[in-house]
Amino acid sequence: MSSRISKKSKSGRGRPVDTAKMAQIIAAARTEFFSQGFSQASIESIAARADVSKVTVYNRFGSKEDLFAAAVQSECDTMREKLDFANLSDRGIRDTLINFGLEMTAFLEREEMVRFERHMAVEAENNPIIGQLFLDSGPRRLHGALSALLSKAVDTGKLDISDTVEAAEHLAGMIKGMSDLERRMGQPRSEQVKAKTLKRITSAVDLFLVSYASAKKMG
Secondary structure: OOOOOOHHHHHOOOOOOOHHHHHHHHHHHHHHHHHHOOOOOOHHHHHHHHOOOHHHHHHHOOOHHHHHHHHHHHHHHHHHOOOOOOOOOHHHHHHHHHHHHHHHHHHHOOHHHHHHHHHHHHHHHHOHHHHHHHHHHOHHHHHHHHHHHHHHHHHOOOEOOOOHHHHHHHHHHHHHHHHHHHHHOOOOOOHHHHHHHHHHHHHHHHHHHHHOEOHHHHO
16 A cells, blocks of 8 residues: 555646646645644645645545655655765765764654654554555655665675665664654753764764674774
């Protein structure tokens, strides 16, 4: 379900796709879904926010689920841009991963994302398919992109990793640290806590790179 974006969203029922209007609808959907949750957000409110008709939304996205997937994928693609595949010098890997960690943390700490996660926790319990749709459209795609970046680093001899999928999970977990649990428990993000973010992410990346240093580099 998650990998299926309706053919209507690509073809517009045989008419040329208006990319500007598509982006307008997705932007409106992101705002509605992330602030209201999947169940509470409606196609009517999304159409109104995008200044288009409800029919236009359905013509381009065959269902509410398809639109939700497109909105989550849009956020995921924004994060994936932070993974610079073209800059994989030794310093480039470190800077890329640190920047990615900072962007990921800032993204998760946005007030709308905190609200969205709370909505999703309830909705996924009542409807696991929605939870799967979110995971497949967002976090798992981003995890795949990070794994692909690490694979390229392995191919170019920068790192020595036997399982980049597992390694990507290790790195993401270290980047989140205790702050992720504190955020989920509604703890305020004090300036003191924020000041520790860069230090935590930098140390996590450095530990990761040392752990997976290639034999060539160590020799």
